[in-house]
């Protein structure tokens with residue numbers, strides 16, 4: 001138990017990543033007892049009650065280069081919790097808060113600990129409509145799915161324009177994107193490597209479930225028109241193939257690199273069909289956009305569907321689950337309870 005009054009002296013559990021002798025490469029994350037003084041600076045301390053596992057968290061825990069960029073580091077890019085102490089006028093002890101991204105878990109100590117010390121300008125008040133567990137279920141992946149949908153809407157796409165293709169459909173961003181799009185009245189084509197999850201994806205609202213195999217290989221630079229838009233989490237050939245088969249005047253929101261960071265595409269969809277490629281970043285998205293995204297999530301995400309696509313684990317099991325996520329063996333979203 002962490003007591004607000006004795007916080008400065010309390011020791012708590014944290015996943016801890018140190019650098020090797022070169023000072024640049026991460027050693028495997030290990031559990032450590034730490035004090036608040038060992039966390040990065042910030043004007044608000046938060047008792048972490050919940051967090052989650054995103055693709056990026058999986059990469060950080062696997063020691064992938066380029067994610068953990070400061071040492072020692074507490075990984076975990078999403079914090080959901082209660083304010084313990086605050087030097088900010090915007091927050092007071094007891095407030096329920098959410099944090100997604102801003103380099104937390106990468107260059108600023110993050111969520112895989114019982115306490116986080118954060119900057120108040122990064123924090124959102126958790127909407128009353130969302131329990132802490134559901135806010136963690138949404139996490140960066142869910143909020144990014146909302147940003148992708150908002151990008152397509154801002155471009156002018158409506159359900160009348162035709163279906164939206166979603167890659168990585170069984171993963172975090174993909175499953176939330178399908179739930180959102182279906183609630184908004186869009187037909188969706190779910191591309192997945194796990195066609196055995198077809199019933200699950202149809203339960204979330206997917207109109208059609210197709211094998212991602214047809215997208216992951218090099219395809220024609222310009223194909224038959226099949227969808228009005230797409231949400232892509234994969235990059236590489238998948239993104240190139242999605243662009244090549246987007247209807248005249250359509251748009252693809254690209255947020256991920258699960259297949260690869262390359263984009264082996266041609267300009268044909270852009271110059272012959274006026275297709276738009278919309279980049280989506282959640283990490284440094286301005287606060288006003290985040291607030292809008294959370295208002296929309298409260299309004300447009302079916303919370304019972306969110307529950308069906310989420311599984312709950314304990315913080316102690318985070319490393320094991322993250323390794324599975326990188327192997328594509330985790331469906332939907334993970335809620336991590338932090339005691």
Ligand code: NDP
Nearest residue numbers: 055144168169170171172173192193256257258259281282
């Ligand atoms: P998940 O691991 O939950 O989902 C990724 C899914 O992508 C997998 O479940 C799988 O879905 C699919 N996939 C995996 N490998 C491949 C492959 N080689 N080719 C094609 N598809 C593949 O991750 P998240 O949903 O958390 O993140 C998805 C991506 O979005 C990641 O690259 C992540 O870094 C990025 N991201 C970017 C953000 C931003 O701010 N731009 C924010 C959040 C995420 P299936 O089995 O259904 O095929």
